[in-house]
Amino acid sequence: xxxxLGIVILLLVTQMSFAQYFKLTPKGFVSNDNNDYxxxxxxxxxxxxxxxxxxxxxxxxxxxxxxxxSVVEGESISIAAYEEEVLPIKLSNGLGKTLRKYDLSYxxxxxxxxxxxxxxxxxxxxxxxxxxxxxxxSGWSGDEWVTLSLKKVGKSKLYLFEDNGKVRFEDAYDxxxxxxxxxxxxxxxxxxxxxxx
Numbered sequence: 660x661x662x663x664l665g666i667v668i669l670l671l672v673t674q675m676s677f678a679q680y681f682k683l684t685p686k687g688f689v690s691n692d693n694n695d696y697x698x699x700x701x702x703x704x705x706x707x708x709x710x711x712x713x714x715x716x717x718x719x720x721x722x723x724x725x726x727x728x729s730v731v732e733g734e735s736i737s738i739a740a741y742e743e744e745v746l747p748i749k750l751s752n753g754l755g756k757t758l759r760k761y762d763l764s765y766x767x768x769x770x771x772x773x774x775x776x777x778x779x780x781x782x783x784x785x786x787x788x789x790x791x792x793x794x795x796x797s798g799w800s801g802d803e804w805v806t807l808s809l810k811k812v813g814k815s816k817l818y819l820f821e822d823n824g825k826v827r828f829e830d831a832y833d834x835x836x837x838x839x840x841x842x843x844x845x846x847x848x849x850x851x852x853x854x855x856x
Contacts, residue, residue, distance in 0.1 A: 678844045681780055683835050685810050685820040688780040699776040699847055707733050709771045709850070716849035737768040745838065746785050748807070748831045750817075761785040761807060761831075763838070767846075776847070781839045785831070807831060 680697045681688040690697035701709055710733050717724050717738055727739035744760035751757075765783035769776055785807040807828075808818040819827055826832045 678847075679836075679840050680778060680843045681836075681839060683809075683819075683832060685824055687782070687809065688839065690780070695780045697778050699778065700774060701776060701851070702774050704774060706771045706773045709776055710734065710736065712850040712853045713769050713771075713776065713846060715853045716846050719849060719853075720845060733771070735768065735770045737766060739766045740764070744787075746807075746831060746834045748828055748834070750828075759787055761787045765839075767843070769846075776850075778843060781843075783835070783839070785835070 679691070680699075681690055687695075689695060704712075714730070714736055717728070717736065721738070721740060724738060724740075727741075729737040729739075741762065741764045743762045745763055746761040748759050748761060749756040750759050763783055763785055765781050767781055768779040770779070771777070786804050789803055789805050805817060808815060810820055811818045811822070819831060821827060
């Protein structure tokens, strides 16, 4: 019996450690139910306590959260954040593949009711700064920001999904899914333990 209980606990911990709140699609992040939000059940916890705990968790995770923080007291929290070089992508350079690191700017939004936290789909932009270079007869190209789009825009070759939904850059796709799901899990986990010290 003890052995069976240990296996059940191990399975629960394993499930919780791989929380997948959202998956990336050509439309952006969607929940497992294909909604633009997901709901985390937190039984027997009042709305105001959930709000305070998530706000405290955000304040411990981010260096200077007040810069991008927008709140409706007791009801909702939005954080706009920017992280440098957190998304590595292998891109073809004509001779092979080169690893390029992209910055992420994103917004996370949480809404609260008694016993429930609603998390809206993360909105994000992945981009990197490219310094100008000499292009031969056409001269110099200027410095610019290069953005990874979800779908093809114009003649750009830097997009994540083909028209048929196939992923072009698996490392970028996996990296975005992992980054946002891990970040949301960290916030939710920390909010559950914030007052237990």
